[in-house]
Amino acid sequence: MSSTADPLAQPDFAVSAPTAIAAVVAASRHFGALGWTPATAGNFSVRTGDSIAITRSGCDKRLLRNADVSLTTLHQPTLDGLSAEAPLHLARYLADPSIGAVFHVHAPYSAVLGRRHVAAGTITLQGWELQKALSGQVSHEGTVMLPILENHQDMGVLVPAVDARLRSSDASRAAPGFLLAGHGLYAWGRTAADARRHVEALEGLLTLYALEEQLSP
Numbered sequence: 001m002s003s004t005a006d007p008l009a010q011p012d013f014a015v016s017a018p019t020a021i022a023a024v025v026a027a028s029r030h031f032g033a034l035g036w037t038p039a040t041a042g043n044f045s046v047r048t049g050d051s052i053a054i055t056r057s058g059c060d061k062r063l064l065r066n067a068d069v070s071l072t073t074l075h076q077p078t079l080d081g082l083s084a085e086a087p088l089h090l091a092r093y094l095a096d097p098s099i100g101a102v103f104h105v106h107a108p109y110s111a112v113l114g115r116r117h118v119a120a121g122t123i124t125l126q127g128w129e130l131q132k133a134l135s136g137q138v139s140h141e142g143t144v145m146l147p148i149l150e151n152h153q154d155m156g157v158l159v160p161a162v163d164a165r166l167r168s169s170d171a172s173r174a175a176p177g178f179l180l181a182g183h184g185l186y187a188w189g190r191t192a193a194d195a196r197r198h199v200e201a202l203e204g205l206l207t208l209y210a211l212e213e214q215l216s217p
Helices: 017-033 086-095 108-116 129-133 155-167 192-215
Strands: 043-048 051-055 069-073 101-105 122-126 143-149 177-180 184-189
Touching: 017 043, 017 051, 017 069, 017 101, 017 192, 043 086, 051 086, 086 101, 086 155, 086 184, 101 192, 108 177, 108 184, 108 192, 122 192, 129 192, 143 155, 143 192, 155 177, 177 192, 184 192
Parallel strands: 143 177
Antiparallel strands: 043 051, 043 101, 051 069, 101 184, 122 143, 177 184
């Protein structure tokens, strides 16, 4: 399938700016249709060379247009008009050059379980077949650690806290994402298709985790 037909399937750090913008629009509309970006919540970015295409602030993700996506460089970003959480995206790209897309949603189980388990700091996922949807996981017998951090409105506080926590994680067991308590899920991947799969898999795993909690005696 051509890159024009399926922008999400490309290795995003090598794609053109128009293809990166198209991938952001496609992801935004996809998750908006699922109800995981209520009101103007959520933000999405895709890497193109040394820049990223990222959603602008205040846009309805269900109806996102190309004009609602901006380009900014990784090393000298222009953040005016972008999502207030753009620094979280930039930090991920700078910390890991293999990342080609970062997606953030306000999915229900991500938001609720992040707040419920923030004191523990981590949700441990083990024994679920769906774990194999996460890059690097080859068996349900593996253990996936999903970090949880307190939410904060000041990006100058939140970004270094997230970066420090992720750098200290065991890479062999670390999920390609993290939770902000009472806020939602951030996930990433080498391509936009990987990031989309990781968002869906992690929210699906958290749904199973919550149901098991509810049904446990």
